[in-house]
Amino acid sequence: KNQVEQSPQSLIILEGKNCTLQCNYTVSPFSNLRWYKQDTGRGPVSLTIMTFSENTKSNGRYTATLDADTKQSSLHITASQLSDSASYICVVSDRGSTLGRLYFGRGTQLTVWP
Amino acid sequence: EADIYQTPRYLVIGTGKKITLECSQTMGHDKMYWYQQDPGMELHLIHYSYGVNSTEKGDLSSESTVSRIRTEHFPLTLESARPSHTSQYLCASSGVPIGGYTEAFFGQGTRLTVV
Numbered sequence: 001k002n003q004v005e006q007s008p009q010s011l012i013i014l015e016g017k018n019c020t021l022q023c024n025y026t027v028s029p030f031s032n033l034r035w036y037k038q039d040t041g042r043g044p045v046s047l048t049i050m051t052f053s054e055n056t057k058s059n060g061r062y063t064a065t066l067d068a069d070t071k072q073s074s075l076h077i078t079a080s081q082l083s084d085s086a087s088y089i090c091v092v093s094d095r096g097s098t099l100g101r102l103y104f105g106r107g108t109q110l111t112v113w114p
Numbered sequence: 115e116a117d118i119y120q121t122p123r124y125l126v127i128g129t130g131k132k133i134t135l136e137c138s139q140t141m142g143h144d145k146m147y148w149y150q151q152d153p154g155m156e157l158h159l160i161h162y163s164y165g166v167n168s169t170e171k172g173d174l175s176s177e178s179t180v181s182r183i184r185t186e187h188f189p190l191t192l193e194s195a196r197p198s199h200t201s202q203y204l205c206a207s208s209g210v211p212i213g214g215y216t217e218a219f220f221g222q223g224t225r226l227t228v229v
Contacts, residue, residue, distance in 0.1 A: 032215045043204050043220030104156040
């Protein structure tokens with residue numbers, strides 16, 4: 001069964017600190033892995049997309065890593081800001097269908113305190 | 115910022131009412147999707163479309179229906195709303211693959227409450 005598991009479920013950090021979110025998946029055949037940021041009551045916004053051949057990608061203070069062998073990914077946030085408070089969703093796409101089905105994790109709810 | 119729009123953003127209606135959630139995109143994307151998301155839970159695909167006059171049911175069974183008469187428009191309809199339909203509904207679209215993958219853009223969502 002294709003699944004995406006994220007940890008921790010929720011995380012509270014102080015402004016300026018770094019944090020790392022984890023994602024494990026069993027989706028096969030693998031196409032790509034995405035990290036999205038979803039503010040409360042809003043739609044997800046893409047942060048990074050990585051294909052099989054990429055093992056790291058950065059977008060400003062966000063750095064995602066991918067280990068396709070162990071089927072693990074992480075999202076590292078540097079020097080957190082209050083505006084980073086949101087749900088971070090790991091999404092894995094398969095290449096077994098024309099649709100390129102997206103499999104969503106439940107997200108990690110990050111809260112940044114001043 | 116993605117050019118995909120959903121209306122209304124929030125909707126509170128009574129049981130038994132018929133409702134249509136609107137979704138429009140101006141990017142010319144062929145593929146469009148409807149997802150349902152409960153608080154703290156993952157997104158579940160309920161409908162998708164490959165193009166005009168093409169609609170398919172997704173992974174999660176839903177009593178809603180969709181239509182795709184125009185490329186840019188993908189409305190979702192509930193003929194008779196029930197409290198169990200209370201959820202957030204997210205519309206998304208994607209275009210041709212670039213760099214080996216297709217980017218998916220999401221609307222802001224419609225928060226539906228059926229009382």
